[in-house]
Amino acid sequence: MREDFLHFVWRLRRFRLTELKTTTGQVIEIVHPGQHNHHAGPDFLDARIRIDGTLWAGNVEMHLRSSEWHAHKHQDDPNYNNVILHVVLEEDVIIRHTDGERIPCLDLRNYLPVGLAKQYLRLLNSEQWISCQQQLYTVPEITFNLWLDRLLVERLEERTEELAKRLDRNGGDWEETFYQSLAWGFGLKVNADPFLMLAESLPLKTLLRHKNSLPQIEALLFGQADLLEEDFTDDYPRQLQQEYRFLKQKYQLQPLSANHWKFMRMRPANFPSVRIAQWATLLFRTGQLFSKMLVAQNLREMENAFVVELSNYWQTHFRFDKASKKTTKTLGKASIHLLVINIIAPFIFLYGKKRGADIYQERALRLMEAVPAERNHILAEWKALGVNIKQAGQSQALLQLKNSYCNEKRCLDCAIGCSILKRNPDVMEEDVLYLPTWWLASAAEATSKEA
Template sequence: MTEDFLHYAWRYQHFNSNHLQTTQGQNLTILAIGEHNRHAGPDFLNARLRIEDTYWAGNVEVHLKASDWLLHRHEKDPAYANVILHVVLDEDQAIYDPNGERIPCLELRRLLDPNLCSAYYRMLNNNLWVPCQNHWQEVKTLSVKLWLERVMVERLEAKTELVKRFLDFNQGDWEEVCYQLLLRNFGLSVNLDPCEQVARSLPLKLIGRHRDNLLQIEALLFGQAGLLEPDFVEKYPQQLQGEYRFLRQKYGLEPMAASNWKFLRMRPANFPTMRLAQFAVLLYQGSNLFSKILAAQDVEELANLFSVTLHGYWSEHYTFDKPSTRKLKHLGSSFIELLILNACIPLIFYYGMYTQDSKYCDKALRFLQELPPEANHIIDGWKKLGFEPEDAGQTQALIHLKRMYCDQRQCLHCAVGAAILK
């Protein structure tokens, strides 16, 4: 038995509530279970009860054993002074409030439905890819979609934590935040951190002084990335190296170690050299990216902001001093969709939260639904269960559902899991 299960049983009143009595034999009527509290303090706030002929309003605390009250030191916490009912599996000890009055206790062990308990144990302890996958199809499609909409927002809110961290670090400079967030995501999952390190070491305002010179922008990015240290054979990397040495001395820059970058088992198109060269062109092509992202009216307009093609040296190289077949290299549609999904949409959504302007939050959610569904191993797993996502909003929700609910066995906090148990 888990405390989470008792929370669930109390929240949905999944126990025999006929002729309830406290452990002291007092008649108990539940008028309102209270509001589930996910923060510090009692588990359910503003509950209403009748014990014998007295009406009570206050909070409810849930534990497996009554003695957990003392184990958690609630007797020393003023937040628990207004607990009017202690709900437990077993009352192994009487608990008293600060005034010396015994706190009424409801013991659930004999009131719980054995079938419900068995179903919960089976769901909690199986080794299936999704704990409830054998019953997934039993839940109404509308219920699943409504839950996914809520989980989609949860996923987006979780992603905005990074935007908040960047905004705090940059003291409210949104353009700098946008630049750092985009460069971080140019690294994909493998080189996220090195890209972020380059962005933090190379302020956008400094790059802005050289905005009209692509060679210097590249030199700054590659130099700070630690990729201009070798003795090059070809003329172009030698030029970059010379530019960076001058700019490094001018601005007092310190490059990172080249060993931070990962090239192995990567497609050449995703090499960090490719992504840094493309990001340099993006900065060269225009300024005020954050303002343009905010102003975009649809995903197509957003995607056009990232229309980048490499010419010259990079049309016949994927990395320095190693020629390849000549080819114009541009940001592919799938890569741009990832940028929009992981950088632009969280940025727009958090800006709406920060400014308390719901139109930006609504726009971010709309953009999620305009993007096509993602393709990855988690989504493949859901498809095998018969769920075909309609857009990126649903795939983001399914990823969050799998990682944060299914893998963590948080079935009681999931509307689908709760519906199956019910």
């Protein structure tokens, strides 16, 4: 058992409300439970509680054991001076305000329905892939779908936090920030960080000074990537090498180390050399990438913007000086869709949030719904449970659900978990719950770790 269970039953008043009394016998009437506080301070703010006929306005604090008040140092925090009721599962010590007055205490053990508590304990102690695996089918479809919609927004908001920090570091320059973020996406999982470092070492405005020359853009990118320091035999890399030496001096550039790049155990089409060549061609075709994404009317227009045809040299090479069978090496739709999911949609969402323009946030959500769902082991597990996943909005929401809620046992913060608990047929039975000593001990231990 965790403290969030108390928050749940108090917030929704899922306990017997008749004949409520404090541990000293005072009659309690809950006029208003207060507003759930997710920040520092008491658990519920601005509550209205009538105790022995006197209406009190203030805050409510909750613990599994009353002694946790001292364990959490609330006696030293002035934010707790206005606590009018202490809600616990066991009053093992008497708690007083700093002036010595005893804080009224409600022991919920005498009022909790057996069915609700047992259902919660089953969820909390489940060893299955998700706690509600056996009850998932009982959740109404509209509840499930609305929760996924909310989780998609939550995931986009989390994604934009780092983007917003990078935007601030770049002085509010959207194009520069998008260029760096898209570079990270271009590197895929293995070379994402080196790609970001490459973009940060070579400002977009420097590249745009050479927007009419693909060889110069490639020279800058490959040179900064430290991939032009060999004794080449092919004419093209030697040309880039010579070009970069001049540009390096001109712009006082400091290249990365070639050791950052990973080629091992990768498909040749995803070699960093090929991805950098694709990146260079994209920048050569469209310097102001973010502006183009903002005006794109649909997913197809975005896909078309990333269709790049590499130069003749790269059609017959995966690496410098190593000829191969001729291939076009265009970005596949799957790679473009990953960029849309991980970079473009979150960026458009952030733009709308910063500008106060809901149209862009809505466009980002619609964009996610237009992209096919990704494939990975987590989504495969959801499908095995019978969840139909058609588009990326759903798949991203399900990833958020698994990683941020199921793995953390946040059933009471989840609309699915709450739905299961609310629909429990035994939830309002009048029997009270017997809480064994071992259960309270384990609950206190879990709470101390969380604190």
